[in-house]
Amino acid sequence: MTTGGTVPRAPARHTGEHLMAYLFLVPSALVFGAFVVWPLGDSVYLSMHGSDLFGGASVFVGLQNYTDMFTSGEFGHVLLNTLLFVLLTVLPGVLGALVVVLLLESQIRGARVLRTAFALPFAFSVATASVIFSVIYNYQIGLANGILGFLGVDKVGWTTDPHMAMVSLALTTVWMNLGYNVLVLSAGVGAIPGEVMEAARLDGATGVALARRIILPLVSPQIFFLVVVTTIQSLQSFGQIHILTRGGPDGATTTLVYSIYKKAFAFGSSDFGAASAQAMVLLLIVLACTGIQFGVLQRRVHY
Amino acid sequence: MTTTATRPSTVDSTGRTRRRRRVSAGRIVVYVVLVLALIPVLFPVYYAFVGSVMPGGDLASSPPKVFPTGFAWRNLTGVFDSIPLATQYLNSVLQAGVITVAQLVTSIFAAYAFAWMRLAGKRFLFAAFMATLMVPAESIIIPNYLHIADWGLLTGTGGMTPGVLLGLVLPFLANMFGTFLLRQAFLQFPGELRDAAVMDGCGHLRFLWRILVPLARPSIAAAGVYIFLTAWNQYFWPLLVTRSPGQQTLQIGITQLRNAEVGDLGLVIAGVALSVIPTLLIVLFGQRYIVRGLTAGAVR
Numbered sequence: 118m119t120t121g122g123t124v125p126r127a128p129a130r131h132t133g134e135h136l137m138a139y140l141f142l143v144p145s146a147l148v149f150g151a152f153v154v155w156p157l158g159d160s161v162y163l164s165m166h167g168s169d170l171f172g173g174a175s176v177f178v179g180l181q182n183y184t185d186m187f188t189s190g191e192f193g194h195v196l197l198n199t200l201l202f203v204l205l206t207v208l209p210g211v212l213g214a215l216v217v218v219l220l221l222e223s224q225i226r227g228a229r230v231l232r233t234a235f236a237l238p239f240a241f242s243v244a245t246a247s248v249i250f251s252v253i254y255n256y257q258i259g260l261a262n263g264i265l266g267f268l269g270v271d272k273v274g275w276t277t278d279p280h281m282a283m284v285s286l287a288l289t290t291v292w293m294n295l296g297y298n299v300l301v302l303s304a305g306v307g308a309i310p311g312e313v314m315e316a317a318r319l320d321g322a323t324g325v326a327l328a329r330r331i332i333l334p335l336v337s338p339q340i341f342f343l344v345v346v347t348t349i350q351s352l353q354s355f356g357q358i359h360i361l362t363r364g365g366p367d368g369a370t371t372t373l374v375y376s377i378y379k380k381a382f383a384f385g386s387s388d389f390g391a392a393s394a395q396a397m398v399l400l401l402i403v404l405a406c407t408g409i410q411f412g413v414l415q416r417r418v419h420y
Numbered sequence: 421m422t423t424t425a426t427r428p429s430t431v432d433s434t435g436r437t438r439r440r441r442r443v444s445a446g447r448i449v450v451y452v453v454l455v456l457a458l459i460p461v462l463f464p465v466y467y468a469f470v471g472s473v474m475p476g477g478d479l480a481s482s483p484p485k486v487f488p489t490g491f492a493w494r495n496l497t498g499v500f501d502s503i504p505l506a507t508q509y510l511n512s513v514l515q516a517g518v519i520t521v522a523q524l525v526t527s528i529f530a531a532y533a534f535a536w537m538r539l540a541g542k543r544f545l546f547a548a549f550m551a552t553l554m555v556p557a558e559s560i561i562i563p564n565y566l567h568i569a570d571w572g573l574l575t576g577t578g579g580m581t582p583g584v585l586l587g588l589v590l591p592f593l594a595n596m597f598g599t600f601l602l603r604q605a606f607l608q609f610p611g612e613l614r615d616a617a618v619m620d621g622c623g624h625l626r627f628l629w630r631i632l633v634p635l636a637r638p639s640i641a642a643a644g645v646y647i648f649l650t651a652w653n654q655y656f657w658p659l660l661v662t663r664s665p666g667q668q669t670l671q672i673g674i675t676q677l678r679n680a681e682v683g684d685l686g687l688v689i690a691g692v693a694l695s696v697i698p699t700l701l702i703v704l705f706g707q708r709y710i711v712r713g714l715t716a717g718a719v720r
Contacts, residue, residue: 134538137624141533144526145549148594152564153552159563217457220450233707234458237465240700242653244671245692248678249464252471252685258479260467260486295461296703304711324446353556356655360675374558381562382660389562400559407554 160400164393182394191368192376192395198283199372203351205287206294211343213291214298219328222306232303239296243356250289251276251361279369282362286370289357294350298343305339306332345410349403373399471686472496472693479685495690499677504665505691508673511580512695515588515658515669516651523647524640526594531602532628536614553596558656564591565660579666587661588669592651598643605639606632642712649699649710670695 167178186192217235221228238246253260254275262272275285309332317331333340355374358364364371364379371379373395381392471479475492478485499505533539534546568574573587609632617627633640658669665676674691703710 131538134624135540138533138537138539141529141537142545142549145530145594145596145599148526148591149549149552151567152591153555153560156560156563156567157555159566160560163562213457217454220454223447223450225447225450225454231454231458233704235461236703236707237700238461239710240696240703241464241468242671242696242699243655244653244675245468245696246464248674248688248692249468251678252479252689253464253467255685258685292461292464300707300711349556353558355558356671359655359659360678377558377562378656382565389566393562396559396562399556403556403559404554 157400160393160396163389164397166390168388168390178390182390186391186394186398194368195371195373195376195395198368198370199352201283202287202290202354202370202372203348205283206290206351206354207344207347209287210291210294210298210347211340214295214302214343215340217295217299218302218306219332221303222328222332223324232299235299236296238292238294239300241293243293243354244360246289246293247357247360250285250292250357254285254361276362277366279366282366282370286357286361289361290351290354293357294347298347301343302336302339305336309335341413342410345406349406352399352403352406373402468689468692468696471689473690474686479689492686495686496694498684498687499690499694505670505673505694507579507666508668508670509695511668512652512670514580514585515654516648518585518589519592519651520644520648522589522593523595523598524644527598527602527643528628528633528640530594530599531606532624532632534599535603535606536628536632537624550596550600553600557591561656561660564657568661574661574663576667577664579664581667584662584667588658591657595647598647601643601646602636602639605636609635638709639712642709645702645706645709649702652699 164182165177165179167176167181221232221235225231241249256262256272256274256277259275261275265271265273273281276282313331313335314327317327322330352372353374354372355378358370358372358375359378362370364375377392377395377399380386380388380395470488472495473491473493474485474488474495475490478488478490530549534542534549539545568587568590573583573590575581575583613631613635614627617631622631653671654669655671658672662668662672665673668676674688674695677691678688
């Protein structure tokens, strides 16, 4: 047992310390083993087996589930929906929050109160937010159509029109994420040393110049972090789809996660084999995103 | 900010006053933009609360009313008749409470081992533990569900049972997010703290719980708030492992309310208002803890 530069006295005590440290890690290790590692292995296993009537794994089918998945046009649709949902939620969400935070930082009175106001959606869970938006989106008596009517525009089937449903989901999601995004970016701006801002202001940097030359480069790590994190979040979105559109109309809002749910659990379907193959695709996409995050964070983010 | 700067009568036409005046004009623009942006942001929040006491006619009229014409307590009390909301509230408190306490305990132990103890293979173990954060829960939700079913935890169609509660919380009894946050916090204390404690004959367990944990209370609170919010807001997993209204958590309950009460929007909104109150209080009064938790991930 090497103890580095410390005096090699009383190795017995150090062995005790090692043992104790392992003991401290055991509770976490048990949970991760039982609910992350084991299920990961199971997912691979399930994805290579057929499913009996009750969803149990039946015969070994090799890569059949995967080839079925990639040759069915349906799955291509699912991936496109997922990409669309990510684009429609991440870019507006991060850019919107960035504009809000930059405006809040322009030395105005009441910035704290305003920031809290912008952060309020953070209190809403996916379920509460989706239920409120479902009321607003209601075709007959919802407020969204009420406003359109006031403007003299025809009613829109917010969650029932195939062209609109994804936009409505994205709007709800952007609203839900705004509070989180504002808090993260505000914290980033707040971490900029006061002297830096002061010096920039003394040099005459104001408004847009200050934002573009000083604040933006310095909060680039937070912006990057938000893009990655909200991308991963969007990839995993389930509640708003389940509550607002059930993946419809006609599959128009069936994203990867919702497709997994439909295959495995919805409408009495229990095709765990096919669903697990899709789950592996989800896993790989999210791993790729995290990989990019680590890779970039390690190299450069500042300036 | 100062009123003199905006008063044109005192202008001595130097560049300085001109710039100050331009800045305040810019400020007005900033305010206008911010307030305009706030309207769509705050409207759903407003609607969740005002709508919860709107008379049914206000909500069902076309076009719907934004301002209530009366006050209807009936919605809020009606919620409790329509779904077992009180029970579901309790279910959520139990579920989120157990997850928060358990996750804090497992995280404190793991964070301490990683931050302060001699441990062979520490770097490898830490990396392996952190890797669990990269696995999206949705990608392993099927086997987790099958295991919970195999273990007989999906039982009964009545109220909450210990088995159902166990099913709700088991996968979330440990998480590396809180562990990472607490490890960072523990690392900030000087090594002399431990040396002094060892001199006094204080072992690791005593040192951790008697000295380090009280000192790190703000970080532990931040982790706790974050864990609680995440647990309270869960949707997918509780949807799968609960079988009846009596077992459901609040988040599932209010969506059932929406399905059951299509005609009575007031009731639906009231359910949302009641279930969002705890988290709203946290955002309003615990914001600094939330920010602490968020920035642990964002700033590193």
